[in-house]
Amino acid sequence: MRTLLKLLEDGEFHSGEVLGAALGISRAAVWKKLQQAQAELGVEIHKVRGRGYRLARPVCLLDAESIAAALSELGWSVRVYDTLGSTNAEAMRLIDAESSLPLLILSEQQTAGRGRRGRKWISPFGENIYFSLALRIDGGMRQLEGLSLLVGLAVIKTLKEVGIASAGLKWPNDILVNHQKLAGILLELTGDPADVCYVVIGVGINVNMLTSIEVDQSWTAMCLETGFAFDRNLVVSALALNLDGYMHAHKIHGFAAFQEEWERSHLWQGAEVTLLAGHAEIQGIVLGVDPTGALRLEVGGQEKVFSGGELSLRLRNPLKDALQ
Ligand code: BTN
Numbered sequence: 001m002r003t004l005l006k007l008l009e010d011g012e013f014h015s016g017e018v019l020g021a022a023l024g025i026s027r028a029a030v031w032k033k034l035q036q037a038q039a040e041l042g043v044e045i046h047k048v049r050g051r052g053y054r055l056a057r058p059v060c061l062l063d064a065e066s067i068a069a070a071l072s073e074l075g076w077s078v079r080v081y082d083t084l085g086s087t088n089a090e091a092m093r094l095i096d097a098e099s100s101l102p103l104l105i106l107s108e109q110q111t112a113g114r115g116r117r118g119r120k121w122i123s124p125f126g127e128n129i130y131f132s133l134a135l136r137i138d139g140g141m142r143q144l145e146g147l148s149l150l151v152g153l154a155v156i157k158t159l160k161e162v163g164i165a166s167a168g169l170k171w172p173n174d175i176l177v178n179h180q181k182l183a184g185i186l187l188e189l190t191g192d193p194a195d196v197c198y199v200v201i202g203v204g205i206n207v208n209m210l211t212s213i214e215v216d217q218s219w220t221a222m223c224l225e226t227g228f229a230f231d232r233n234l235v236v237s238a239l240a241l242n243l244d245g246y247m248h249a250h251k252i253h254g255f256a257a258f259q260e261e262w263e264r265s266h267l268w269q270g271a272e273v274t275l276l277a278g279h280a281e282i283q284g285i286v287l288g289v290d291p292t293g294a295l296r297l298e299v300g301g302q303e304k305v306f307s308g309g310e311l312s313l314r315l316r317n318p319l320k321d322a323l324q
Helices: 002-008 016-023 027-041 064-070 087-096 147-161 222-226 232-253 255-265 318-323
Strands: 045-048 052-055 077-081 103-107 129-137 168-170 174-177 180-191 197-205 272-277 280-289 295-299 302-306 311-315
Touching (some): 002 052, 064 077, 064 103, 087 197, 147 197, 147 255, 255 280
Parallel strands (some): 077 103
Antiparallel strands (some): 045 052, 180 197, 280 295, 295 302
16 A cells, blocks of 8 residues: 555656556556545545546655664664554554564554543544654653653754744643644553553654644644645654654753753743643642653642643633733
């Protein structure tokens, strides 16, 4: 399937005969494969008599070889899939299967992409980045303190490098542009919390997605911010290199060394917020983060600290903040 889609990548018409010859299959088999791509991957294909087939929109597919070459100095294994339920789930499965780590899993599509707090992450074929890095952590979960916030810094650095200067963070690790979500981060853990454990760092970035009726929150994409499409291979490679750099420094210095940098990128510093913690709602003013990455809020004139994966922030006065 990938080879056939690669031949159609340019968005131009290609005849069934030429495509069949390139793949060593009949014209009828080409049409069957393309119908399969439409049904299983949701790829829209135009078929015009006398001209052949073309993709409704040109795509730039992920290229495992070029990504592996760009990341050769990191010593990571890289696997690229056409479709997966979730790259995080696949990374977890491969940790259990004792695969060699670090291991980067990428997919063109996710059919059951996982978001924070049990939400779905909408993951159409060939448009965005679905990135999961599986790592072994020696010395227990304390090594992971602030890691999810640090991943946010690596995403922000990558976005700034490719020209999306207005991207910022919302605690704990949403990436927003103009109050709209551009990327999300989901860390999943397994193993012995006190000894050898494993973490999967999942990152979803909306890259070339122009429309979606499925995303149930206000969102944007890199292409919508710049007006042009991105080569996802370059974005993946830049993200991996930036993430590796941050992780090395984090291992030595911990999150405390990044506290100030993180607060500089925090779009909601000083904002009046409501913190949702299960059924409880806490009103406060955002002071920043502490050396472990926990949220510092001024509540009733006192500083209080909050941490945990199920917490979420809302602006108390969205209009006022939008106008700032
Ligand atoms: C969020 O809700 O903000 C977190 C979204 C994380 C989505 C990414 S896409 C790659 C990886 N695989 C998943 O199933 N989820 C993460």
